[in-house]
Amino acid sequence: MPPFHPLKEAVLLNHTMLKVEHLCKIYPNGVQALEDVSFTISEGEFLVVIGLSGSGKSTLLRCINRLVEPTSGRIEWFGADVLSCRADQLGIIRRQIGMIFQQYNLVKRSLVITNVLTGRLGYVPLWVSLLGLWPKAERTRALNALERLGLADKASSRVDALSGGQQQRVGIARALMQEPKLIIADEPVASLDPVLAHSILGHLEELNREENIPILCSLHFLDLVHRYATRVIALKEGKLMFDGPARDINRVRFKEIYGEEAEDVHAAPVHA
Amino acid sequence: MFMAIARASGVRSVGRAVLLSILIPGLGQIYEGQRARGMGILLSVFITSLVVAWYGVWIWIVTPLVVWLWGVWDVARAEHRSIIVPTVTILLMSYAIGWRVAEINFSALTHNIDRAAVVLGPMVRPNLIEARAETQRAFVTIEVPCSENPPSGQRAYADLELTASAGCGQVGDVINVTGSGFWPEIESEIWWEDAIGEKLHLLEKGRIVKVETDAHGSFTSTVVIPQMRSGTGQEANLDEPLPERFVVIQKRPIGGYKITENGIRVANGILETLSLALVATTFALFGALPLGFLAARNLMDGSAASLTIYYGVRTVMSALRSIEPLIMAIVFVVIVGLGPFAGMLAIMIHSVAALGKLYSESIEAIDPGPINAIWATGARWSEVVRYGVMPQAMPSFISYTLYRWDINVRSSIIVGFVGGGGIGAWLFQWIVLADYRAVGASFVAIVLVVMALDYGSARLRERIV
Numbered sequence: 001m002p003p004f005h006p007l008k009e010a011v012l013l014n015h016t017m018l019k020v021e022h023l024c025k026i027y028p029n030g031v032q033a034l035e036d037v038s039f040t041i042s043e044g045e046f047l048v049v050i051g052l053s054g055s056g057k058s059t060l061l062r063c064i065n066r067l068v069e070p071t072s073g074r075i076e077w078f079g080a081d082v083l084s085c086r087a088d089q090l091g092i093i094r095r096q097i098g099m100i101f102q103q104y105n106l107v108k109r110s111l112v113i114t115n116v117l118t119g120r121l122g123y124v125p126l127w128v129s130l131l132g133l134w135p136k137a138e139r140t141r142a143l144n145a146l147e148r149l150g151l152a153d154k155a156s157s158r159v160d161a162l163s164g165g166q167q168q169r170v171g172i173a174r175a176l177m178q179e180p181k182l183i184i185a186d187e188p189v190a191s192l193d194p195v196l197a198h199s200i201l202g203h204l205e206e207l208n209r210e211e212n213i214p215i216l217c218s219l220h221f222l223d224l225v226h227r228y229a230t231r232v233i234a235l236k237e238g239k240l241m242f243d244g245p246a247r248d249i250n251r252v253r254f255k256e257i258y259g260e261e262a263e264d265v266h267a268a269p270v271h272a
Numbered sequence: 273m274f275m276a277i278a279r280a281s282g283v284r285s286v287g288r289a290v291l292l293s294i295l296i297p298g299l300g301q302i303y304e305g306q307r308a309r310g311m312g313i314l315l316s317v318f319i320t321s322l323v324v325a326w327y328g329v330w331i332w333i334v335t336p337l338v339v340w341l342w343g344v345w346d347v348a349r350a351e352h353r354s355i356i357v358p359t360v361t362i363l364l365m366s367y368a369i370g371w372r373v374a375e376i377n378f379s380a381l382t383h384n385i386d387r388a389a390v391v392l393g394p395m396v397r398p399n400l401i402e403a404r405a406e407t408q409r410a411f412v413t414i415e416v417p418c419s420e421n422p423p424s425g426q427r428a429y430a431d432l433e434l435t436a437s438a439g440c441g442q443v444g445d446v447i448n449v450t451g452s453g454f455w456p457e458i459e460s461e462i463w464w465e466d467a468i469g470e471k472l473h474l475l476e477k478g479r480i481v482k483v484e485t486d487a488h489g490s491f492t493s494t495v496v497i498p499q500m501r502s503g504t505g506q507e508a509n510l511d512e513p514l515p516e517r518f519v520v521i522q523k524r525p526i527g528g529y530k531i532t533e534n535g536i537r538v539a540n541g542i543l544e545t546l547s548l549a550l551v552a553t554t555f556a557l558f559g560a561l562p563l564g565f566l567a568a569r570n571l572m573d574g575s576a577a578s579l580t581i582y583y584g585v586r587t588v589m590s591a592l593r594s595i596e597p598l599i600m601a602i603v604f605v606v607i608v609g610l611g612p613f614a615g616m617l618a619i620m621i622h623s624v625a626a627l628g629k630l631y632s633e634s635i636e637a638i639d640p641g642p643i644n645a646i647w648a649t650g651a652r653w654s655e656v657v658r659y660g661v662m663p664q665a666m667p668s669f670i671s672y673t674l675y676r677w678d679i680n681v682r683s684s685i686i687v688g689f690v691g692g693g694g695i696g697a698w699l700f701q702w703i704v705l706a707d708y709r710a711v712g713a714s715f716v717a718i719v720l721v722v723m724a725l726d727y728g729s730a731r732l733r734e735r736i737v
Contacts, residue, residue: 067644095650105645110663118659122650129655171645178649 015079016040023073025059033059035238046208048225049218051235057218061186065094095122098175102187104167108160112170116142119177145173165196172203185217201228293344300347313343327369335365395712399534403525411517415440419513443499449518454489461521466500467514534710538717541695544612548694549680552616556623557673564631592625601687615692619680627676634668635661667736674729681725
């Protein structure tokens, strides 16, 4: 087994950032969600996962930081074996991977700033977080993240007072707090209006371009895929169907992935 | 054996199944592969027959017969039949036998109206408040039996003056007493008091003797000297002259009302009950919180070890919950003695288990999304609980705890009956002593407190959730 680099936060250039090999997931009820899925992701990519509902997109994204425990296969994070690492090492890998969810997954009764601060739980000592004695530096970091997403004035609102788009931006702020080396976004815009979808994906694209953070994102709408993806992988019934540049996803490919009855639905006019 | 042959032949015929069902209830279904259905029919017939035999209500032998026949009919039909017929038959039988066993007899409610009046009459005049009054007291000494130097039979202090027709007498002698200087036109109590201060109402034809003073504050009373020294033991010497007393007590209202002595006792009891329930609930809260987390499946399904803890905690809690606080109180009274502490322990332990379960259920009901999101930041278990679970579960924790306090107030009243302190302990004594005015008073207090609590906790819960 290679030395556990992420523990020292050392990024060795000769290691691929994320390498997924022969990943399988069979749920206890017998459903095979993933079957022999392999792919890699490197610096600076905006990798979009497409596929029908139930094709295994969510399972795949959640296997990477082991929110879902894969049945077999191998996941390497900067050369370290994610699936066999200890609990504390897993914590360190997880804090390096920001995650954004379709349902935002914020604690609705808590304040916005508290939700954003939870992004630092992998960094601060246990007693600090349990007592809620967040240092000033962390609070400033949280306020800066919110400001970057245009929510500076919402810091002390309760999350349930925010609109969907605002909540998703809080979700991104939480991910930013992790100083992520990768952002995984599981259908980040599926619950939002098309216009808001572009705003959210725009924020992700900005992070991708300006800070060189790779994005691994599942999307539903083909026009969004074409607009934002640098590379696309497609899943069908848990199997990898396609891995290539977004421009190669044409109507024929699209029907292969989504089935003959599928129609290409546009999320919204794309503002180029 | 027959079945084995039938199976081995590989042929399953409806006729054979019907025959089997006629022989033994449910056997046909088992033969057809509907094992649960067949066993159900067999057990129903067996158990209902036993019940009928046990209670000797032979008419209900109809029930197992109906179930048996239904089983035969059921197996003869290819499609799945509804089980409504046997279910209703069994329910009807259970109901009829239950009616008998419970000895339901509504006419008993009206048989003892006069006895009920003795109990209910005083209860509607609860002993809580009384008119404020002042009291004055006077006595004259009468020696029983007479010695050589009997007292004068006269006594005066301030304005009050009592004169007896004789200063001494035998038990049974008639004595006239006149009094003057008393408060006018007031019904006054008359007591006989022996040498050691034991008091006795004087009776005349079974009624308590009372005298009414006239407009000038005077009265005359005729009394028979009562036997006071009977039953005082071997030393009782009826021949030894001792000073006994004829006592007059007058009371008159001075305006306004005050809480009676009994009312104060009720108030103290209620206060004790409330604080007992409050302390028990608070302690239970701290005991139940960790248990609630350990008994929440969505937090504990991470590994085999944590699942073992989950099942262990669940089992212990449901065992504790099945023991009523009343029973626990009996045990704790033996251990720590009579009083509120025993009641508090009993209620606390029951509440730990009950609250633990409610807490765990509210944890299981929370939105799992934020929990996943917080795990994904690299947080530890305790941090997930602190930032993901607590904020979501807090409103129902508070609501359940308030509700439990509400329940605990009521159950601490019951616990008082077996020595667990509070108003219940007093109530039990008053019932035993047949002091139904005091019982009525505690009912009033209990109803008021429980209603106030009900209302208050409902309002609080509304605001939190």
